[in-house]
Amino acid sequence: MNGVGFDGMVLLALHIFSGAALGAAFYVLVKTQPYLVKRSYDPRYNAVYIARFITGVIGGVILATALGPALKQALEAVPGIALSSSGVLAILGGYAAEAVESIMQRIVEVMLATIRGDGSDQAQAKMTATQADTRAAVENILPDLRDASGDPAKVQAAIQRIRTVLKNS
Incomplete structure (x- = not known):
């Protein structure tokens, strides 16, 4: 808003609000x-339509003000698209409040992933623990398999226990 006086800011706010409405x-x-x-x-559905109207106005204002600068920059880079006006973004946000919600949800997810990490370390640790448990369970069955070397039924039972352990891991 560099170089824009108070009157210009009020006019822009009115422009955005009117577009969203x-x-x-x-x-x-x-x-x-x-x-x-x-x-x-x-x-009976009047309240639903009023709520959707209010949601649309809020979505339009959010799209034009909070998300507008990033969208303007992205839209100006696309040839043939002239949707970078704050009023046009407000109209689109008012009409597509669900899209604004999805954009905001995605931004929150990215922020949380940045703060928490992507979870790959936790997944890797869980996989390593599962592999260690499976290896220990199979190693516990191997002595039974060695002892059953002369009895085909015991060999098959030990092999079946190993298959079950591997299947459940």
Whole structure:
């Protein structure tokens, strides 16, 4: 907002809010139109439509303000796309509040993975422990297999126990 005075900031905020409201209202109207045409609109769902409108306005404002700078930069790099205006992003966010939610959820997942790590160390440790347990279980059966060298039934039983251990690991 360098070089933008207070009036410019208020105008931009109004622009973004209006765009978000326009996108959200368009979504609600498109979704309710079939019910109105068929005369099957049920007023019991009014709260759902109002909640979706409010969610859309919030989503549009978030998309245009919080996520807008990154999206503008990405969209300006694509030839033939002129969707980088804050108002246009607000309209899109108002219409597609679920998309804004998905973007935000993905950002949170990336942040958590950065903080916690990707879990590969934990997975590797678990796999190593499982392999050690399996090896110990097989090694416990090997003496029975050596002792049963003359008895085919005992050999088969020991081999079956080894197969079971390997299957369960």
